[in-house]
Amino acid sequence: MPLPALGREFPGWFQDVEVIARFMGRLHALFGRDFVIGVSDNVLGIAEDLYFVQSDVPDLAKLRNALGTGDVSSPL
Incomplete structure (x- = not known):
């Protein structure tokens, strides 16, 4: 899924990431x-583990911090 620009996340964007993280926890x-x-940039061919x-x-707060998202619509 595309990583939105910092501060320009649409409401609830982090909820999708949260579902994935919880599934990985299970x-x-x-x-x-x-x-x-x-994250990866397919055009530049780079990737980084976050x-x-x-x-x-x-720890969803650490995940949110690692992604740099400002989306706070999802409760931690």
């Missing part, structure tokens, strides 16, 4: 594997 609990949330899901309850 997968971690089931299989004991860590997962990574990152947040590691290493428990069954991801």
Whole structure:
């Protein structure tokens, strides 16, 4: 999914990311594997890992900070 410009997120944008992170947390609990949330620029061919899901309850505040999102419509 596209990463919006800082401060220009549409309402609820982070909710989609939150659902993915929580799902990765459930997968971690089931299989004991860590997962990574990152960003990439397909045009420039670069990627960066931003947040590691290493428990069954991801720290959504840290994830929000790593993404640099200002979307606060989703409760933590």
